[in-house]
Amino acid sequence: MTTALPDLWTDWCSVTGVPAGRIDEATVSRFVQQVQPSRAVLMTLRRRLAPKDPPAPAWPRGHREDAGSLQRLIRRGTAIIQHPGTHWVFRLRLRRILFAAVLLAPRSHGGLGLDRSGALGLRSDSMRELRQWIGIAEDPSACPACATWSWLDVIGTNSGWSHSSVRVLGHRRDEVGSAHRHLRPDPNPDWHLSIGLLPAMDRWGWIDAYRSMHPSSLSAVISAAALLLDGPEPAPAPVPAAAAMPASPRRQMSHEEEEQILKRADELTARVEAILREFDTGR
Incomplete structure (x- = not known):
């Protein structure tokens, strides 16, 4: 009973x-x-305590004990997504990376702790049941539930609309502000019709609604996630200049130092993109 x-x-x-x-x-x-x-x-x-967290065997080994690693990954991925110079296809791939990370990260980190086969075989009915267990962060740009919402928006658009609609979504950046996206209703509930939630995607941004990504592609996604975690902070998106305000004296970064930081951030983004491009599927 x-x-x-x-x-x-x-x-x-x-x-x-x-x-x-x-x-x-x-x-x-x-x-x-x-x-x-x-x-x-x-x-x-x-x-009635929930059962012990699953082991999350696919999560990068060096970050399994780091409870903040999933939120840090999402925050870094979001920084690249928000940058106006990010190509729209790469933006879609990044959203898929962040969603895959939510599936694979330990529950103690805010993820679901699935293994590789569990992530690739996840279906919409199971996702509806598991979604309540996805973590919520104070910062929307680091929130696992918001990252999930954004990817479900992509595959819902792909299921119910055209490739051009997916392309428009790929060009769109997240609204800047404190509101959590996951608190809104799903904008495209047609994600329920998706056969798999980690579909294959080719280099032109076409999403295959009837085929999941290959296991080797998931390995590339995991490698890209580890690279984002271990690399430098991505270059922040430029913001409009604010009115000058009095401030206490502080050390000014030289132009050379700033260039070096931005160069390292650009190199990180290029390496992540290269890893994913290696496993592109032709159409």
Whole structure:
């Protein structure tokens, strides 16, 4: 017999926006601090604790113990996505990289902890069930749930519209601001019709709605993710000049230093793009 969830827990979840089924140590600890439930309620929740996180064997080995690595990867990938000089096809590939990272990262990092075959074989019905477990970051540019929302928008557009619509989406950058995209309804719910959620994509940006990426392509995606994690910070997108404000004296970066930093960032972007281009499929 399954024990019903305590009303105090479900009421707290509805107020805080936490899915009632997400019963893990971190969430229960937060609940205890805020509500101070009775011992009976706490024991009921602990009997329903979520199973131990899956091992996430495909996540880069050097970052499996780094709980902030997924958010850092998404933030760095988003910086390249937001740069106006990023080619639209590369922008789509980056969105796919970030979504794949969410699938592969450990749950303690905000991911789903899937292995390679689980990620390649993931179907829309399973995604609907697993989506509630995807982590949420304070910063939208580093948020796993927002990265998921953006990629589902791409494959939903690919399923329900034309390649030209996908191209328009590839040219689009995320809105700058504090709003989380994942809080909005899915703009293209046709992603439910996708056979696989990690489809193959060729060098011209055509997305194959009927074929998942090859395992070797997923290996390239994982290598690109590791490169983003281990490399320098990508070059930030240029921003409009703001009105001058008084500021305390600080060290001024020389032109040579700035050029060197931007050069390293450009080299990182080029290396990631080269890894992905190696596994392009012709049409």
